[in-house]
Amino acid sequence: MFSQVVSIVVPVxxxxxIGLGYQKIKPISASTxxxxxxxxxxxxxxxxxxxxxxxxxxxxxxxxxxxxxVVLLPGxxxxxxxxxxxxxxxxxxxxxxxxxxxxxxxxxxxxxDDILPLAVLLFVIANSLHFTVGLKILTSHSGFKLLRxxxxxxxxxxxxxxxxxxxxxxxxxxxxxLAGQVAIPLMLFTLxxxxxxxxxxxxxxxxxxxxxxxxxxxxxxxxxxxxxxxKGIEMQLLVLYSLLPPAVLNYLLADQxxxxxxxxxTIVLFGNAAxxxxxxxxxxxxx
Numbered sequence: 371m372f373s374q375v376v377s378i379v380v381p382v383x384x385x386x387x388i389g390l391g392y393q394k395i396k397p398i399s400a401s402t403x404x405x406x407x408x409x410x411x412x413x414x415x416x417x418x419x420x421x422x423x424x425x426x427x428x429x430x431x432x433x434x435x436x437x438x439x440v441v442l443l444p445g446x447x448x449x450x451x452x453x454x455x456x457x458x459x460x461x462x463x464x465x466x467x468x469x470x471x472x473x474x475x476x477x478x479x480x481x482x483d484d485i486l487p488l489a490v491l492l493f494v495i496a497n498s499l500h501f502t503v504g505l506k507i508l509t510s511h512s513g514f515k516l517l518r519x520x521x522x523x524x525x526x527x528x529x530x531x532x533x534x535x536x537x538x539x540x541x542x543x544x545x546x547x548l549a550g551q552v553a554i555p556l557m558l559f560t561l562x563x564x565x566x567x568x569x570x571x572x573x574x575x576x577x578x579x580x581x582x583x584x585x586x587x588x589x590x591x592x593x594x595x596x597x598x599x600x601k602g603i604e605m606q607l608l609v610l611y612s613l614l615p616p617a618v619l620n621y622l623l624a625d626q627x628x629x630x631x632x633x634x635x636t637i638v639l640f641g642n643a644a645x646x647x648x649x650x651x652x653x654x655x656x657x
Contacts (some may be wrong), residue, residue, distance in 0.1 A: 382472075382618075382642060385555055389562020400560040404625050407556045412619070413524035415550035416501075418543075419470075420494060420528025421536075430491060433604045436594035437495045440612045441465055442503065444586040451582070455575055459630045462507055462623070463616035463637045464583055466500040469493045470554070472645065473614050477607060480653060485607065492611050494529070500619065501525050508627040557618045564621065564635040572633050576640030580615070583641050584648050587612035606656050613648055615641035 392398070445465035449457060467473070470493060477489035501521045517523075538546075591612035595605050616638045625631035 376646060382558060383639075385558035386562040386565070386639065389559040390565045391562075392559075393563040393566045397566075398563065400563045401625070403556060403560050404622050407553055407560070408622055408626055409520050411549060411553040411556060412622070413520040414546055415553040416497060416521060417524040417528040417531075418546040418550040419490075420497075420525065421531035421538075430488070430604075432598040432600060433488070433491070433608065434495060436591070436598050436600055436604075436608050437492050437611070438499070439594045440587060440590050440608060441467075441496050441499050443590045444583070447586045447589070448582065451578075454578075455633065456630070458508055459624065459633055460579070460637075462500075462504050463579065463620045463634060463641070464586060466496060466504050466617050466620055467583075467587070467611070467614035468617045468642065468645075469496040469611060469614060470617070472642070473611055476614075476649065477610060480610060480657065481603060481607065485603065488604070488607055492607065496611075498525055498529075500617070504623065508623055508629055554618070557622055560625075561618055561621050561635050561638065564625075564632050565639070572636040573640075575633060576636040579637045580640040580644035583615060584613045584644070584652075587614070609652075609656050613645075613652055615645045615648075618642075 442465060445461040448461055448464040451460055454460075474486075474489050474493060477485050501519065505519060505522070588609065591609050594600070595608065600608060618638055621631060621635045621638050623629075624634035
């Protein structure tokens, strides 16, 4: 299992290091790339992922409620650390985790292909909360302005198209998938460019939050399992997701809304690095 986790996480850091090396050799401003990613490629990725399959939400109400708890409540617990880090910088990375490019492969590798619909359901819930609650935390914009965000529009349209099972011609489906595949590597590359400006205080916060994130997520997951009486594969999947590190998207949004992006980048990187230790230890107890 350690080799499986390594095979997922190491390529992530490889792209980050490319960005770091390029920034040292030829300094660039990542603002334009970040804005383009958030306006174009990330919304396409969201729409492409959500529009493919209709999700049966009716049979999974306890799991849905538990997932909402695991996403939001660690942020509430993390307010205890706001004397060290402002809430707008700290809370989103503790709430919104790497449910996409780390969570989905980990779930399939751990439980098999049959788990994919449930794993996608948790991804959709976390994604929807990130582009609604998460954006509201970062900005004082009104709810109406947030609804005009390309990411929220893509989330709503993707869910509608998925539920209606609207078919796409093959050329359009492949085009959307190809454009969406740009989003994650570009996120990682620009994340690497930020690491040039890392400070020692950020290293301390990054290490502290790399420990705190899985602990707070696991604590809420245990409470949710007891309250909602989750059992079997639903309980195992929820615990697996509760240990996920912060999503890279937290850095992009911090950069867009000028919420200490260098510090957020450090929290994201340290959290993902810690997953190399967290999952090999935790998985034998989950399975």
